[in-house]
Amino acid sequence: MSADVETLAAEVRGPVLLPGSGGYDEERTGFQTGFRHRPAVVVGATRPEDVRAAVRFAAERRLPVAVQSTGHGIVTALDGEGVLITTRRMKAVLVDAEGGTASAQAGVLWGEVIERAAPHGLAPVNGSAPHIGVVGYLLGGGVGLLGRRTGYASDYVRAIDIVTADGALRHVTAGSDPDLFWALRGGGGNFGAVTAIETALVPVTRLYGGGLHFAADHPVDLLHAYRAWTLTLPEELTSSIGLMTFPSLPSVPEPLRGRYVAHVRIAFTGSAEEGERLVAPLRALGPRLIDTVREMPYTEVGTIYQDPHVPHAYFGGNVLLSELDPTALRTVVDVAGPDAAVPCIVDIRHLGGAFARRPTDPGAVGGRDAAYMLRVMTGGTAAPSTAARPVHQRVYDALKQWTVGRSLNSVYNDGAPVRQEQVRELFAAEDFERLRRVKTLHDPHNLFRFNHNIRPTAATD
Known part of the structure; x- marks a missing residue:
C-alpha cells in the first residue's frame, strides 16, 4: 500500500x-x-x-x-x-413522527424506513422494491408505488447532507442553497457524495393491492385492455403491467414456470370494497395464474411487484410517453414480445395524476407531463448489450412520436460511457442548462462523472 x-x-x-x-x-x-x-x-x-x-x-x-x-x-x-x-455501512434511520419526516444515512434501504415509520401511522414515498437504497432513488426522482397520488418522491426531500468536490460537508436545504437543492432532487449523483437525506412521510398505513398474473397468449389484447382500464382510474390507484417469459426454475411459482406472462400490479389507497370494484374489469379478462390482490398493511408492499432480490445482470432503458398508442403496442410486442430476438421484459407504468402536477418547489425531474413510462430490459449472466441494444432501440423508435423524455431512475446502462445527448434527454432543455451551471460551480473538474453525467460548462461535449 x-x-x-x-x-x-x-x-x-x-x-x-x-x-x-x-x-x-x-x-x-x-x-x-x-x-x-x-x-x-x-x-x-x-x-x-x-x-x-x-x-x-x-x-x-x-x-x-x-x-x-x-x-x-x-x-x-x-x-x-x-x-x-x-456507503452500505451507513445505516442510521431517524423517524420524526411529529414532524412527519425520516432521516436516512446513505446506506439505508427503503424497507428499513418502512418498518421504522409504520408504528407511527406513516410511510415513505418509496418505489416497488424495499431492498433499493433510499438515496440513489431520491436523487433520480423516484417513480413511486403510490405515485399517482403522491407525485415524484424527490419532491418530498427536505434536506440533504452532501460532500461536494471541494471536500466540504454541506447541509443543503431550499433555504441554504436553493440551486443545489433543486439540482439534487432529480439530477442524480452529479454533485457530490450524499451522506444522509431527510424526506417527508405520508399518512398511509394500509392499501388494497397485489398482483394479477395472466397467461399472455394474446399479449396485444391484454395491453389494449390495460390501456383502456387506466383511462378510468382515480389518482388513488397506481398500477403497471409487465410482460416476460418466466424461467423454468424451482424458485419460480409453478403456474408461471416457462410461460409468457402478463403481471398487473396494483396499489390503491382507497377502501378494499372500492378496490374490488375498480379491479373487477381486469379479473373479468380471464383466469388468473396467480391473484394476490388483497387488503394489506403498508409493511407488505414489497409483495406487490415481487422484484428479484438476487443480484443479477441486466441492461435496459425507458421512454416517457404522452400516450400509449394502441397501434404502437402491437409493434412493441412484435419486437420485444415472446418471439423477440433476445429475451425482453416489457414494463408499462401508468403515470399522470400527481406525477403531472408541479409542486411549489419542484426538483429537476424531467418529463412530468408523461402519461405512461415504458421500460424494456434484458437480463443474463453478463450484461447482454450487444444483442439487446438494437432490439430495445427498435421499440423506442416505434414510440418516438409520443416520447416526451426518459426517467433517470430506470436507465440501466451496460457500463459503457454515457453520451451527453443521452443525458440531455432526461431533462427539459432549460433545466439541463441550469444543471450544468450548478455542476460547474460545485464540481468544475467533473470528479463525480461515473453516473448519468452532466458535464460542467468547461468540459467538451
Whole structure:
C-alpha cells in the first residue's frame, strides 16, 4: 500500500482496499453483476468523515469518484482508476413522527424506513422494491408505488447532507442553497457524495393491492385492455403491467414456470370494497395464474411487484410517453414480445395524476407531463448489450412520436460511457442548462462523472 493510501486509511474507520487485497472484490460488488466497478482504491465508509476523507484524497489528485450503496443503479464503471466510496455501512434511520419526516444515512434501504415509520401511522414515498437504497432513488426522482397520488418522491426531500468536490460537508436545504437543492432532487449523483437525506412521510398505513398474473397468449389484447382500464382510474390507484417469459426454475411459482406472462400490479389507497370494484374489469379478462390482490398493511408492499432480490445482470432503458398508442403496442410486442430476438421484459407504468402536477418547489425531474413510462430490459449472466441494444432501440423508435423524455431512475446502462445527448434527454432543455451551471460551480473538474453525467460548462461535449 502506497504512503498516500496509508495516510487515507489512517483517517478512515472503514476498510480502505486496493486491487488484489482481501475483501476488495466483495466491497466493489453490487446488485448489478453484469459489470462492476474496478477502482484504484475502494473506501468502505462508516460515517460522513470517512466520505470527506475519500473525496479530499481524490480531489487532491484529480481522481474520479463513484459512490455505491446497493449497486442497483451503476451506470458507468470505474475501470482501473479513481476512488469508489461504498456507503452500505451507513445505516442510521431517524423517524420524526411529529414532524412527519425520516432521516436516512446513505446506506439505508427503503424497507428499513418502512418498518421504522409504520408504528407511527406513516410511510415513505418509496418505489416497488424495499431492498433499493433510499438515496440513489431520491436523487433520480423516484417513480413511486403510490405515485399517482403522491407525485415524484424527490419532491418530498427536505434536506440533504452532501460532500461536494471541494471536500466540504454541506447541509443543503431550499433555504441554504436553493440551486443545489433543486439540482439534487432529480439530477442524480452529479454533485457530490450524499451522506444522509431527510424526506417527508405520508399518512398511509394500509392499501388494497397485489398482483394479477395472466397467461399472455394474446399479449396485444391484454395491453389494449390495460390501456383502456387506466383511462378510468382515480389518482388513488397506481398500477403497471409487465410482460416476460418466466424461467423454468424451482424458485419460480409453478403456474408461471416457462410461460409468457402478463403481471398487473396494483396499489390503491382507497377502501378494499372500492378496490374490488375498480379491479373487477381486469379479473373479468380471464383466469388468473396467480391473484394476490388483497387488503394489506403498508409493511407488505414489497409483495406487490415481487422484484428479484438476487443480484443479477441486466441492461435496459425507458421512454416517457404522452400516450400509449394502441397501434404502437402491437409493434412493441412484435419486437420485444415472446418471439423477440433476445429475451425482453416489457414494463408499462401508468403515470399522470400527481406525477403531472408541479409542486411549489419542484426538483429537476424531467418529463412530468408523461402519461405512461415504458421500460424494456434484458437480463443474463453478463450484461447482454450487444444483442439487446438494437432490439430495445427498435421499440423506442416505434414510440418516438409520443416520447416526451426518459426517467433517470430506470436507465440501466451496460457500463459503457454515457453520451451527453443521452443525458440531455432526461431533462427539459432549460433545466439541463441550469444543471450544468450548478455542476460547474460545485464540481468544475467533473470528479463525480461515473453516473448519468452532466458535464460542467468547461468540459467538451
